[in-house]
Amino acid sequence: MIVVMSYGATENEIESVLVRLERSGFQIHLSRGVERTIIGAIGDKTRIGDIGLEAMPGVEKVVPILQPYKLASRTFQEEGTVIRVGDIEIGGETVHVIAGPCAVENREQLLTTARLVREAGATMLRGGAFKPRTSPYSFQGLEEEGLKLLAEARQETGLLVVTEIMDARTLPMVAEYADILQIGARNMQNFFLLKEVAKVDKPVILKRGLSATVEEWLMAAEYIMSGGNYNIILCERGIRSFESYTRNTLDLTAVAVVKHLSHLPVIVDPSHAIGKWRFVPVMARSAVAAGADGLLVEVHPNPSEALCDGQQSLTPGNFAAMMSDLKRVAEAVGRKM
Ligand code: PEP
Ligand code: MN
Numbered sequence: 001m002i003v004v005m006s007y008g009a010t011e012n013e014i015e016s017v018l019v020r021l022e023r024s025g026f027q028i029h030l031s032r033g034v035e036r037t038i039i040g041a042i043g044d045k046t047r048i049g050d051i052g053l054e055a056m057p058g059v060e061k062v063v064p065i066l067q068p069y070k071l072a073s074r075t076f077q078e079e080g081t082v083i084r085v086g087d088i089e090i091g092g093e094t095v096h097v098i099a100g101p102c103a104v105e106n107r108e109q110l111l112t113t114a115r116l117v118r119e120a121g122a123t124m125l126r127g128g129a130f131k132p133r134t135s136p137y138s139f140q141g142l143e144e145e146g147l148k149l150l151a152e153a154r155q156e157t158g159l160l161v162v163t164e165i166m167d168a169r170t171l172p173m174v175a176e177y178a179d180i181l182q183i184g185a186r187n188m189q190n191f192f193l194l195k196e197v198a199k200v201d202k203p204v205i206l207k208r209g210l211s212a213t214v215e216e217w218l219m220a221a222e223y224i225m226s227g228g229n230y231n232i233i234l235c236e237r238g239i240r241s242f243e244s245y246t247r248n249t250l251d252l253t254a255v256a257v258v259k260h261l262s263h264l265p266v267i268v269d270p271s272h273a274i275g276k277w278r279f280v281p282v283m284a285r286s287a288v289a290a291g292a293d294g295l296l297v298e299v300h301p302n303p304s305e306a307l308c309d310g311q312q313s314l315t316p317g318n319f320a321a322m323m324s325d326l327k328r329v330a331e332a333v334g335r336k337m
Contacts, residue, residue, distance in 0.1 A: 001040075001041050001062055001063060001064045001066070002038060002039070002040055002041070002062070002063045003017060003021070003038070003039040003041060003053060003059060003061075003062050003063075004036065004038055004059075004060045004061050004062075004063065005017070005036055005037040005038065005039070005058050005059060005060060006036070006058050006059065006060040007035060007036050007060075009036070009037060009057075009058030009059075009060075010058060013056070013057050013058025013059075014037050014039075014058065016056060016057075016058075017039060017053065017056055017058070017059060018030070018039065020051055020053065020056065021039065021041045021043075021051070021053075024043070024047050024051045025043050025044065025047070026041040026042060026043035027041070027042045027043060028040070028041060029041075029042070036060075067215075067218075067261070068215065068219060068222075069215070069218040069219050069221065069222040069262075070222065071222055071225040071226060071230070072218045072221045072222050072225055072232070072262045072263075072264060073218070073261060073262060073263075074260070074261060074262060074263050076263075077263045078263070079263065080259075080263050080264075080265070081230070081231075081263045081264050081265060082265075083203050083231045083233060083265060085160060085179055085180060085203050085231075086160050086179060088123055088124070088160060090203070090233055090265050090267075090293060090294060091233075091264075091265030091293050092293075093335060093336050094335065094336045094337065095288055095292070095293060095294055095295070095326070095330045095335045095336070095337050096123050096124065096267075096293070096294040096295075097117075097121065097122045097123065097124075097294065097295045097297060097323065097326070097337075098122065098123075098124040098125070098126050098162050098267070098294065098295065098296045098297070099113075099117040099120075099122040099124075099125070099126060099296075099297045099298075099299045099319060100113055100114065100117060100122075100125045100126035100127045100162075100298070100299060101113055101126075101127050101128075101298065101299065101300045101306065101308075101313065102127075102128060102131075102271075102298050102300070102306065102308040102309035102313065103127065103128045103129075103131050103139060103141055103142075103146070103306075103307055103308040103309075104127040104128065104129050104141070104142050104146035104149050104150060105139075105142070105306075105307050106149075107149055107152070109300070109301060109302075110127060110149045110150070110152075110153050111149075111152070111153055111156065112301045112316075113125075113127075113299055113300065113301055113316065114153040114156070114157045114159055115156075115157060116299070116301070116316035116319070116320075117159070117299055117316065117319060118157045118158070118159055119320070120316070120319055120320040120323045121323045121327075121337065122159065122319075122323075123159065123160065124159055124160040124161070124162050124179070124180070125150065125153055125154065125157070125159040125160070125161055125162065126162045126163070126182075126296060126298075127146065127149075127150055127153075127161075127162075127163060128141055128146070128163060128164050128308070129141050129142055129143055129144070129145075129146030129147045129150065129163055129164075129174070130143060130146075130163075130164060130165070130166045130167070130170060130174070131164075131308060132164070132166055132184050132186050132187070133308070138308070139307040139308055143170075144173060146163075147163065147173065147174065147176075147177040147178070148177070150163055150177055150178070151177045154179070160179040160180065161177065161178050161179045161180070162178065162179065162180045162181075162182055162205060162296075163177070163178045163181070163182060164181075164182040164183070164184050165178075165181045165182065165183065165193070165197065166184065166187060166193075167193070168192060168193050168196040171196055171197065171200065175200050175202055178202065179202070179203075180202060180203045180204070180205055180233070181197055181200065181202050181203070181204045181205070182204075182205040182207065182235075183197065183204060183205065183206050183207060183220075184207055185207045185208060185209050185210050185237055185272070186209070186210070188206065188207060188208060188209035188212055188216075188217065188220045189209055189212070189216065189220060191223055194220060194223040194224050194227070195223060195224075195227050197224055197229060198223065198224045198225070198226070198227020198228050198229045199227060199228065199229070200229065201229070202229075202231075203231035203232070203233060204224055204229060204231065204232050204233070205233045205234075205235050205267070205296070206220060206221055206224065206232055206233070206234055206235065207235045207237050207269070208234070208235065208236050208237055208239065208251075208254070210239065210240050210248070211239060211240045212239070214254055214257055214258055214261070217234065217254075217258070218234075218258070218261065218262055221234060221262070221264060232264050233264065233265045233266075233267055233293075233294070234258055234262070234264050234265070234266045234267070235266070235267050235268070235269055235296060236250070236251055236252075236254050236255055236258075236266065236267075236268050236269070236273070236287075236292075237268075237269040237272040237273055237296075238250050238251065238269070238272055238273025238274065238275075239251050246273075246274045246275055246276065246279070247272065247273070247274060247275020247276070247312070248272065248273050248274070248275065249273070250268070250270060250273035250274060250283050250286075250287075252268075252286060252287060252290045255268060255287065255290045255291055255292050256290060256291060259291055265293040265294070266291075266292055266293055267292055267293055267294035267295060267296055268283075268284070268287035268290075268292040268294075268295055268296070269295070269296040269297070270283035270284045270287060270295065270297065271296070271297055271298040271309070271312045271313070271314075272298075272309075272312065274312070275311065275312045276311060276312060277303065277311065277312050277313055277314050277318070280297065280298075280312065280314055280322070281314075281318070281321070281322040281325065284297065284322055284326060285322075285325060285326060285329045288326055288329045288330050288333065288335070289329055289332070289333055291333070295326075297314065297319065297322075298312055298313040298314065299313060299314050299315070299316060299319045300313035300314075300315070301315070301316060302315075303315060323337075
């Protein structure tokens with residue numbers, strides 16, 4: 001970090017800062033300018049909070065120079081992480097597509113969707129059994145019954161199961177059925193939940209919060225990694241903007257930026273990002289072109305009857321058409337599908 005002393009800071013003030021830093025184990029690099037003094041300090045930045053530098057007389061600001069996330073950063077691990085689950089590799093050459101309904105509604109709906117998305121080339125099945133709905137009056141999910149249906153669909157189709165975990169109290173139950181746990185946008189900074197999934201031996205899809213910066217998102221990943229679970233898949237799902245025509249604004253810049261800053265795989269959820277089924281395929285193609293390692297797409301056999309997010313769900317027919325177009329985009333950018 002760099003400690004910038006105020007204009008006119010006294011010798012005593014500078015000396016006190018140096019002593020404080022040295023006592024805390026920092027290595028000091030001092031630059032005495034004509035106008036002000038700048039102190040470069042190298043050491044364990046997690047200790048800055050403890051040593052209260054910003055409150056010391058004569059200190060103007062403390063500028064961290066290391067990224068606050070470490071385990072998630074490319075500085076920590078240069079090569080991209082490849083997550084192996086079942087016989088699938090996420091973050092490798094192949095772009096994987098996770099597809100399925102927003103919510104598990106009944107056996108018929110889930111099994112029909114699972115068969116059709118598998119036929120079209122999806123390798124994983126999504127479906128919420130616990131739904132984070134904006135309104136308490138909306139359908140909240142089938143809970144354990146939904147998880148059992150997901151397990152049945154896996155048994156029949158071989159698709160791996162991705163489902164959202166909303167509350168640490170249900171973690172043992174959800175982890176028993178899911179192959180990959182999903183942390184939803186609304187829970188990205190539920191630090192208690194992050195610490196709990198860190199203890200589970202299952203990969204985690206960490207969705208970007210509704211208004212989270214890339215740094216906040218990577219810090220959320222850092223919570224899970226620092227707790228011992230390194231198998232994190234980041235998922236860009238659109239952020240809040242001034243635009244109201246679409247549900248959110250798909251931030252494809254984040255895909256490029258996060259792939260530069262972090263070694264973790266990044267997938268894109270065009271369904272929640274744009275919120276209108278008509279535009280899902282074009283955003284899915286754009287995401288693959290931008291370097292996404294996978295997609296998370298909502299598909300429903302009968303979107304107009306869906307209990308959740310029908311307006312953004314593709315029919316199985318539209319999904320199959322999207323998949324064949326995607327293959328060509330993937331090949332064009334040197335990936336497989
Ligand atoms: C979902 O994937 O069903 C979901 C609720 O997404 P998000 O958390 O991104 O809103
Ligand atoms: Mn949804």
